[in-house]
Amino acid sequence: MPPGLVSQYPRGSREGRRNRHKDDFGYQHPVLWKPNQKLFSGCQNIRPALGLHPELASQRAHETSLFDSLCNETKYIGEIGLDGVSRDPQVRLKQRQVFNSVLKSIKNSSPKIITIHSRRAATETIDALENHLHGTPHRVILHWYSGTKAELMRAINLGFHFSINHAMARGKAFEALIEAVPVSSLLTETDAPFTFDAFATNRRQSLILTIDALSKVLGKDHEECKRTIWGNFSRIVKSIS
Ligand SMILES: [Zn+2]
Numbered sequence: 001m002p003p004g005l006v007s008q009y010p011r012g013s014r015e016g017r018r019n020r021h022k023d024d025f026g027y028q029h030p031v032l033w034k035p036n037q038k039l040f041s042g043c044q045n046i047r048p049a050l051g052l053h054p055e056l057a058s059q060r061a062h063e064t065s066l067f068d069s070l071c072n073e074t075k076y077i078g079e080i081g082l083d084g085v086s087r088d089p090q091v092r093l094k095q096r097q098v099f100n101s102v103l104k105s106i107k108n109s110s111p112k113i114i115t116i117h118s119r120r121a122a123t124e125t126i127d128a129l130e131n132h133l134h135g136t137p138h139r140v141i142l143h144w145y146s147g148t149k150a151e152l153m154r155a156i157n158l159g160f161h162f163s164i165n166h167a168m169a170r171g172k173a174f175e176a177l178i179e180a181v182p183v184s185s186l187l188t189e190t191d192a193p194f195t196f197d198a199f200a201t202n203r204r205q206s207l208i209l210t211i212d213a214l215s216k217v218l219g220k221d222h223e224e225c226k227r228t229i230w231g232n233f234s235r236i237v238k239s240i241s
Helices: 014-018 030-039 054-073 089-107 122-133 149-157 174-180 203-218 222-239
Strands: 024-028 046-050 076-081 113-117 139-143 161-164 186-188
Touching: 024 030, 030 046, 030 054, 046 054, 054 076, 054 089, 076 089, 076 139, 089 122, 113 122, 122 139, 122 149, 139 222, 149 174, 161 174, 161 203, 174 203, 186 203, 186 222, 203 222
Parallel strands: 024 046, 046 076, 076 113, 113 139, 139 161, 161 186
Antiparallel strands: none
16 A cells, blocks of 8 residues: 555565565655666566655755656656755755656656655645646645645645555544545555554554554444555556556
8 A cells, every 4th residue: 555665675575575465655766766666576566656755855856857757657656745854945945846846747747646745844745736736637645644734624625645554543633634534535554664663563564553543533344444445545546547
């Protein structure tokens, strides 16, 4: 389920093999695209995504031209976006330049599913997405959403999806988030390995905990909740094929 950092696992690693059977989007910056496509070519349910993470934007801004030339080779983009943790104006400027550049590449390319990072920068991120992608067939997933209620309502009205992980479920805002988002717009993610902790040390455990947390808020049993998320996932994938 979207998104995973599967690209971090080296060729032939145990974690890489263990995840052969799961549907997963792994992301990577442009120079890793070709090697990772090769690495996961035998994994039918892992779909490598092309990304340029905002936390790497200032070091990897030169890869935007490569991103542009690779954009039509994939249906899956992520992570891209903005991150407001850094207070360095130069870093933030580079993030904006990189994000605008990749959104321009995506805008006129074939339909895609796009995973978006928006930590502490939700308004700016949603503004850029609306400016570049409104009216296009691309599907936007806000991953680990942590913005305000007003920003959330805007994102919902723009038809964005939201991917949820087990670490989010422990936060204070989780219940209100799940109650506000239409059930048909919910997806799961692991954001592994960053979310691994005492409760979940692998993707399977993480997804089980996430479904448990969702089922409590939605008032559905675990299996029904799993079917709902799978249905949402299937629909979004079909919508761009
Ligand atoms: Zn992220």
